[in-house]
Amino acid sequence: DIQMTQSPSSLSASVGDRVTITCRASQSITTYLNWYQQKPGKAPKLLIYAASTLQSGVPSRFSGGGSGTDFTLTISSLQPEDIATYYCQQSYSNLYSFAQGTMLDIK
Amino acid sequence: QVTLKESGPALVKPTQTLTLTCTVSGFSLRTTGARVSWIRQPPGKALEWLARIDWDDNKFYSTSLKTRLAISKDTSKNQVVLTMTDMDPVDTATYYCAGLSSYFDYWGQGTLVTVSS
Numbered sequence: 468d469i470q471m472t473q474s475p476s477s478l479s480a481s482v483g484d485r486v487t488i489t490c491r492a493s494q495s496i497t498t499y500l501n502w503y504q505q506k507p508g509k510a511p512k513l514l515i516y517a518a519s520t521l522q523s524g525v526p527s528r529f530s531g532g533g534s535g536t537d538f539t540l541t542i543s544s545l546q547p548e549d550i551a552t553y554y555c556q557q558s559y560s561n562l563y564s565f566a567q568g569t570m571l572d573i574k
Numbered sequence: 575q576v577t578l579k580e581s582g583p584a585l586v587k588p589t590q591t592l593t594l595t596c597t598v599s600g601f602s603l604r605t606t607g608a609r610v611s612w613i614r615q616p617p618g619k620a621l622e623w624l625a626r627i628d629w630d631d632n633k634f635y636s637t638s639l640k641t642r643l644a645i646s647k648d649t650s651k652n653q654v655v656l657t658m659t660d661m662d663p664v665d666t667a668t669y670y671c672a673g674l675s676s677y678f679d680y681w682g683q684g685t686l687v688t689v690s691s
Contacts, residue, residue: 468637501677503621510670510681511621522679554621558676561634563611563623 469493469557471566479574486542488569490555495535499559502531502540504551505568511554515540547573576600578610578671578682585688586661596654596671596682603649605629610654610673612645615684616666627654663689 470493480486490500498518503511513522515531518538528543542549550572556565582594596610603610608629615621625645626634635643644657654671668686672678 499676503678505621510672510684511678512681513677513679516675516677516679556621556623556678561626562637563626565613565621565623567620 468562469496469560469564471555471557471564473553473555473566473569475569476567477570477572479572480545481574482545482547484545486545486549486571488540488553488555488571490533490538490540490566492536492538492557492559496557496559498534499557500531500533500538501556501558502529503554503556504549505554506551514553545571545573576674576680578673578680580669580671580682580685582669582685582687584686585690587691588662588689590661592656592658592661592665592687594656594658594669594671594685594687596656598652598654598673601652601674601680603629603647603652603654605674608674609676610647610671611678612654612656613670613672613678614665614667615670616664617668619667622667624658625656661689665689 472491500518502515505511519531552568552570554568577599611626612624627645642659647654668684670684672681
């Protein structure tokens with residue numbers, strides 16, 4: 468099975484900061500990597516798929532990159548509404564898997 | 575408009591079997607490429623993928639839970655059903671169904687299942 472690991476597990480940043488979250492796969496997943504945002508009490512929301520494709524309706528301050536085993540989610544200018552937990556997920560294997568998540572809050 | 579909605583019991587007893595239904599609207603499960611997964615999230619914890627069923631009836635299960643899970647679909651009702659046997663308090667979680675591509679672009683609202691005697 469493919470193991471997914473995110474870092475950091477939690478992060479505090481100020482409004483306007485550039486924020487980067489890292490996701491690593493235990494083997495190459497080419498670009499079969501997706502990012503989700505989850506706010507408390509809500510279902511996750513797809514932000515980015517195929518490592519770098521922005522889902523329709525998602526603000527352009529979100530971007531994704533990477534391939535193989537190492538990936539990043541970047542928020543170019545943090546906004547108060549971005550406070551949430553972020554998860555990466557691989558869809559390379561038929562046995563999908565999520566990382567443990569990164570909790571992002573405002574400093 | 576595509577929607578997914580989970581339904582099932584809010585409370586089950588230890589050792590019982592849980593049956594959850596995901597009703598999909600606005601999208602046919604017969605569509606080539608359609609995939610529906612079940613995902614769960616214990617309170618305060620991370621998302622865990624459980625199982626997936628595809629348009630062609632291929633089925634895939636989490637390695638750690640595959641002996642307890644069964645996924646099926648009823649295309650006439652556009653529903654996906656998950657059963658999980660031998661429920662334990664550690665299985666207490668919000669259970670989501672999600673799909674419909676190889677990534678989860680649509681999610682249900684989730685249903686909280688508590689396992690307690």
